[in-house]
Amino acid sequence: MPRVKRYDLLAPSLRTLKAARPIARWQVMTLAVVTGLIGAFALVGRVDRLYSSGIFYVYLLLLLLLYFLPQRLYGTTIEMLEGKVLRVVEEMEKILIADDLEFSEAAFFQVKENLQAARHELRQQIDLAHRRWR
Incomplete structure (x- = not known):
């Protein structure tokens, strides 16, 4: 995304677009499990026994809560990435229609067709992702 923001024609409209946070749920869970194992070995x-079993049950409850924590709180979801790419595609379409790129006629229609196909596919993917939770 930083590379796309450097283009003169895209920079003004994409200035507010935030960078993605590539943190997945499995990474957070792995970190929590490893931290818990280190803590368990340190407490042995x-x-x-009563105090350690209480700590263990609280730890399992925290792991369960962490698993159900929405990913958008600690990372960027696929839908958010698709939304950012869709915004870039729409801005590129605006620039293309404004004829700021000075393409030949054949290249203009080829690029326009590719951008429309990309926009349609991204909108469909975002729509399907939201239907899953309805």
Whole structure:
């Protein structure tokens, strides 16, 4: 995205677009499990059995809550990425229609067709992702 924002024609309209946070749920869960295992090995022999089982149940509850935490709070979802790409495609269409790129007629229609196909596909993917939760 930073590379796309550097283009003179796209920079003004994409200035507010934030960079993606490539953090997946499995990465967060792996970090939580590894942290819990290190904590469990550190507590072995230092606390009594009742206290350690209480800590274990709280830890499992926290893992369950972390699993159901919406991904948009700690990372960028696929739908958010598709929305950002859709915004870039729509801005490119505006620039193409304004004839700022000075394409030949054949290239103009080829690019226009490709951008329309990309916009249609992205809108369909976003719509399908939202229908899944309705």
